Structure formats: structure tokens, C-alpha cells
Amino acid sequence: MSHPDNTLPRIGFAAWSGSGKTTLLKRLIPELRNRGLRPAVIKHAHHEFDVDKPGKDSYELRHSGANQTLVASSRRFALMVETPEIEEGATPDLDALCAKLDPARSDLILVEGFKNADLPRIEVYRKANDKPPLYPDTPGVVAVATDAGGLPFHGPVLPLDDPSPMADFIIEHLSLYPLLNG
Template sequence: MRLIGFAGWSGAGKTTLLERLIPELGRRGVAVSTIKHAHHDFDVDRPGKDSHRHREAGARQVLVASANRWALMTELRGAPEPTLAGLLARLSPVDLVLVEGFKRDRHPKIEVHRAANGKPWLHPEDPRIVAVASDVPPGGAPHAALPWASLDDIPAVADLALRLAAPVEAA
């Protein structure tokens, strides 16, 4: 497996970009999985559902399965947050893993930047950023050395992702 991360400030369009990128990679025959870091106390379950009731009752893990999909929810209950490496080890093998978030981890990343946010570029401070996807080119030093693709040019972003992804073992 290979992986490439996507890092950027909130509101830069990371999720929207991945939502458009995944079908493009699929059209190219690339099997894709994603890992998304959530910064908030998120929940994929809903109060009142049997699985939620099991977790609330104290179950450490709840596996929900149907004919269409299955999901395993694990309550950390004070255990440390899982690392990216630990999460990658849980995935079934695919061609490419797209990682959203985990911007402090040491894997190659494409910076997603939107000028209207008024936020600074991340790549001058993060040597693991290997390319930029933005609504404006990142002109001038120290930006000139990085490959760039427009946020609207999904085939170009796919090319960058495939070219710059690293083997999981190296991440």
C-alpha cells in the first residue's frame, strides 16, 4: 500500500477535494481507502440505535454488520488516541490510502490551500508537504520548488497524489 496525506486549515476544502478525487482515482483503476482525523468528539452512531445502547452500556467494541457494509466502533475509554500507523495496520490492502488530517505526522502531504481563508501556507514550516493544491499558485520563494495543481483540476491532483505517494512502511 502507498499513502499520501492532505493537510490544510479548516475550510480549505480538504474533504471536498477528496470527495472529487476518489472517483477520479477509481476511474483509473486505483483501489482507495481513506483515514480521516476528527478533531472533535465525533460519533458515527446515533442515540436510540441498538449499537449506541450497547456502547452506552459499556461495551468496549461494537461491530455492526449488514449485507451492504460493516463497521467496528471501539471505545477508547481512557486509552491513548490511536496513531496513524496503528490505524493503517487495521486497513485491508488497497493501492492508495488518502489521509485527511494528521498534519503533524511524518508522511508526505499535499497542502490544500484556499486564498479566501486568509490563512498562511503550511508548507514553509512542514518539510513533509511535497505539493500544493490551491485556488491560487503559490508563487515565489519558498513556494516555487513545490509541484502545484489547481483545486479544480482533479486529474492533475490525482497525478500528484499517485506520483508522490509513499509506501506505507516509509510513512
């Protein structure tokens, strides 16, 4: 589906480290795809990362000073952009990153991290982490996915280990019904 203003609907996932955000997304993505949706993911990394490997041509070209390096095959491509203008440890601009995604290839963006971004988010809360829920102090929490009962949350409380109700919630919250199969 084409999005008139070239923006995709987004929903974020917030949690303490080790709560299972990525594990949850790995279950949720196939559920959304089975319903005919094409999710994109933007994940915030709090540490340096590299998709390249020393010795590979693209790595060597990038490390020789290329500001942008695009590696392409018949099945996928990856664009690596050096961002020295962003202060070390600063959070990248989520809107700018979302604008890099092709809205003709996806229907929604699942955002992992970016806790200060202005977007609706689902908190992933695991009782075993022995930490307090984020929702009292984190803006934009519209639902909580948890394995703990009895949370005093004002909105939907979703099961952590079943992606189907979460997919239902996201489809409803982001008004994605026109994009569904059948």
C-alpha cells in the same frame, strides 16, 4: 494488488480549517477509482463524533459497556472501538489506524489531517482563507493544491478544482502505475 509488508502507500492532505480538504477528496476519490485504484480514507476529527444514533441497538449495546461494537449488513460493516486510554484531545496513532485497514481491499490511503504524522502530504491552500501557507513550517509537503497563483513553493503546484492533475501526481509520487486500468 497484494502489498508484501501489509502496508499501503499513504499521502496526506493538510490545510487550515475551511480550506476544502474534504471537498477536494470527494472529487479526487472518483478520479482515482476511474483509473482502477481503490482508495481508503483516514480522517482525523478534532472533536467527539458518533456514527451511532441513540435508540439504535448498536448504540445501546456500546453505551452499556461494550468496548468494541461491530455492526454488519450485507453491504458494509462498521467497527466502533472505545479508546479511553488515549488522552482527551490527543491525536490517535496514524500507523495503528492504518494497520486496521485491510490491504487486500485498498491500494492507497488518503489521510486528512494528522499534521504531525510522518508522511508525504499535499497542502490545500485557498487564497480566500487569508491565512499563510502551511508548507514553510509543515514537514512532508510535496505539492500544493491551490487557487492562488505565484506561490513560492519548491515543488508541484496543482489546480485546486481539477482532480485529474492531482491524481496524476499521486500515482507518480506513490509509484502506483502497476495498479492502473489498461
